[in-house]
Amino acid sequence: xxxxxxxxxxxxxxxxxxxxxxxxxxxxxxxxxxxxxxxxxxxxxxxxxxxxxxxxxxxxxxxxxxxxxxxxxxxxxxxxxxxxxxxxxxxxxxxxxxxxxxxxxxxxxxxxxxxxxxxxxxxxxxxxxxxxxxxxxxxxxxxxxxxxxxxxxxxxxxxxxxxxxxxxxxxxxxxxxxxxxxxxxxxxxxxxxxxxxxxxxxxxxxxxxxxxxxxxxxxxxxxxxxxxxxxxxxxxxxxxxxxxxxxxxxxxxxxxxxxxxxxxxxxxxxxxxxxxxxxxxxxxxxxxxxxxxxxxxxxxxxxxxxxxxxxxxxxxxxxxxxxxxxxxxxxxxxxxxxxxxxxxxxxxxxxxxxxxxxxxxxxxxxxxxxxxxxxxxxxxxxxxxxxxxxxxxxxxxxxxxxxxxxxxxxxxxxxxxxxxxxxxxxxxxx
Amino acid sequence: xxxxxxxxxxxxxxxxxxxxxxxxxxxxxxxxxxxxxxxxxxxxxxxxxxxxxxxxxxxxxxxxxxxxxxxxxxxxxxxxxxxxxxxxxxxxxxxxxxxxxxxxxxxxxxxxxxxxxxxxxxxxxxxxxxxxxxxxxxxxxxxxxxxxxxxxxxxxxxxxxxxxxxxxxxxxxxxxxxxxxxxxxxxxxxxxxxxxxxxxxxxxxxxxxxxxxxxxxxxxxxxxxxxxxxxxxxxxxxxxxxxxxxxxxxxxxxxxxxxxxx
Numbered sequence: 001x002x003x004x005x006x007x008x009x010x011x012x013x014x015x016x017x018x019x020x021x022x023x024x025x026x027x028x029x030x031x032x033x034x035x036x037x038x039x040x041x042x043x044x045x046x047x048x049x050x051x052x053x054x055x056x057x058x059x060x061x062x063x064x065x066x067x068x069x070x071x072x073x074x075x076x077x078x079x080x081x082x083x084x085x086x087x088x089x090x091x092x093x094x095x096x097x098x099x100x101x102x103x104x105x106x107x108x109x110x111x112x113x114x115x116x117x118x119x120x121x122x123x124x125x126x127x128x129x130x131x132x133x134x135x136x137x138x139x140x141x142x143x144x145x146x147x148x149x150x151x152x153x154x155x156x157x158x159x160x161x162x163x164x165x166x167x168x169x170x171x172x173x174x175x176x177x178x179x180x181x182x183x184x185x186x187x188x189x190x191x192x193x194x195x196x197x198x199x200x201x202x203x204x205x206x207x208x209x210x211x212x213x214x215x216x217x218x219x220x221x222x223x224x225x226x227x228x229x230x231x232x233x234x235x236x237x238x239x240x241x242x243x244x245x246x247x248x249x250x251x252x253x254x255x256x257x258x259x260x261x262x263x264x265x266x267x268x269x270x271x272x273x274x275x276x277x278x279x280x281x282x283x284x285x286x287x288x289x290x291x292x293x294x295x296x297x298x299x300x301x302x303x304x305x306x307x308x309x310x311x312x313x314x315x316x317x318x319x320x321x322x323x324x325x326x327x328x329x330x331x332x333x334x335x336x337x338x339x340x341x342x343x344x345x346x347x348x349x350x351x352x353x354x355x356x357x358x359x360x361x362x363x364x365x366x367x368x369x370x371x372x373x374x375x376x377x378x379x380x381x382x383x384x385x386x387x388x389x390x391x392x393x394x395x396x397x398x399x400x401x402x403x404x405x406x407x408x409x410x411x412x413x414x415x416x417x418x419x420x421x422x423x424x425x426x427x428x429x430x
Numbered sequence: 431x432x433x434x435x436x437x438x439x440x441x442x443x444x445x446x447x448x449x450x451x452x453x454x455x456x457x458x459x460x461x462x463x464x465x466x467x468x469x470x471x472x473x474x475x476x477x478x479x480x481x482x483x484x485x486x487x488x489x490x491x492x493x494x495x496x497x498x499x500x501x502x503x504x505x506x507x508x509x510x511x512x513x514x515x516x517x518x519x520x521x522x523x524x525x526x527x528x529x530x531x532x533x534x535x536x537x538x539x540x541x542x543x544x545x546x547x548x549x550x551x552x553x554x555x556x557x558x559x560x561x562x563x564x565x566x567x568x569x570x571x572x573x574x575x576x577x578x579x580x581x582x583x584x585x586x587x588x589x590x591x592x593x594x595x596x597x598x599x600x601x602x603x604x605x606x607x608x609x610x611x612x613x614x615x616x617x618x619x620x621x622x623x624x625x626x627x628x629x630x631x632x633x634x635x636x637x638x639x640x641x642x643x644x645x646x647x648x649x650x651x652x653x654x655x656x657x658x659x660x661x662x663x664x665x666x667x668x669x670x671x672x673x674x675x676x677x678x679x680x681x682x683x684x685x686x687x688x689x690x691x692x
Binding site for chain 2: 038040162163164165166168169171172173175176177178179180181182183223226227228229232
């Protein structure tokens, strides 16, 4: 608790500085990553982030110390080499994109690990910090480094905001952009540079192995919540910032704990929450709306059964008779009956369940839709009368009043369905 | 039957295009008049879309050239509007109908500038012409096929061009929408604009187009509807590919490089 207060009250100016750095870093990478996620190029970010390792090592070897300019420069160069190699191989060989990316990623990363091992053997006392680039350590960032990474993040955010319309065009409809004379290859190049930079800004805080997660996961998680690009970008940025700060805090509390894995763990938690609980697209929401729909269809079926009973001259059905009609759905049937009684669509008259006036209207509507659809299938789609029932059983719950009017119009307000049964109208007496 | 035009709006000279070494268009050579509703007809794989893309400079020809308004494409780009195939984009992209229509104004707007009120008004205007004003704020992922097609046409209108090239704008469109769009295109040609449409349904083509181009890897016909629509030319267009042409294509494909490239 003490740690928590110390960290989040920002009384330590170096912590405040690091949190600020993580915030703009997270926004920048989530911003670029969301576009690359929408462009279905999520793997490219992973390839770039693994590919910057040899550049980092070479930068270190050249400088002989952990100089941020050498290291960032090296990372940019090897990230660019990997990106260029990927697109060159794609246009000059028949290899598929995922195999190219897998090859480039492992080749560069393997080479990076070789260099890292060589540096370790030299016994350079500075090299202790180099391991941080694998899994990241936000707390270990020096103020000088923060200026470099923060500055690059601001460049990314500004470029993306300036070229929002161009990048949207690139992702949504590149051909159209080319047709109106936009230099789409140049725009793609700028975007790839921003991708590389967005990996580079995270190498120290998050580490090369897991940086791709900070690029892609925020956008993917935010996509569950919204269909608007502006909201998507804001949410993705927010997710990245929350998990970035969480990871930093844990690195602060537990010494030597790398930041990257904790950023990824908290990001994954946010993604899981989105996947489960987001309205409309979340799995829980879809499950609940499906259940609601199934309950409604069962109520429709109960009303329909009672309507058919009245067609046969009965006043209603007993509870047991109704339960007998749906032998495997006892609970649902009881639920439907009590719901319909509560809503005054049914009356329970001395144990006999009958349709009320409003129940009759609703039952007629369902039966009418069922039989109209059967007639349509039979007349317009040439489907035999004994093959139309199953489809009508599903469509009767879906057809809207507009579609009903259209059906009636096409079929010229029929009186009988293909089974010669009456199509009930609102003012019919039953 | 290929009818050439004096002072044409569009001139295509000996155009040859190949994809991955398979020639898909052979020596296409025709010229088109101004202010007409023009249909490009042909079977699947006849190279109809490729022809449109070659005119728009989206595919690199291996030979020949295209002149529009007697100029090179790059000099007249903002007088040409292009409607790509509906399936060529990802409709799950988070954008509203209005966002997509506004893209039509990007050409005149240029790089780095943001669309403002003028562009927004124009986009609304174009949405009204295709009867989609009520959908302006709707997300594009929620649209039906016919509505998507109308959004694309509204975007093309927002380009305020003189020549319109449309790739299968009637694919997946219901009858009522098809009629409405055709009427809109006819109004546009009455105002002197030229509209070229890749089309698959020969029946409606007969009703609406004034000029017809028939394609089957090579150019079969180009001319006024009454001159080119006859049984002989239709058989040449739809009666399978030329046997010898397929064999030559096969030989070219088996080379280690593209021998047709200049």
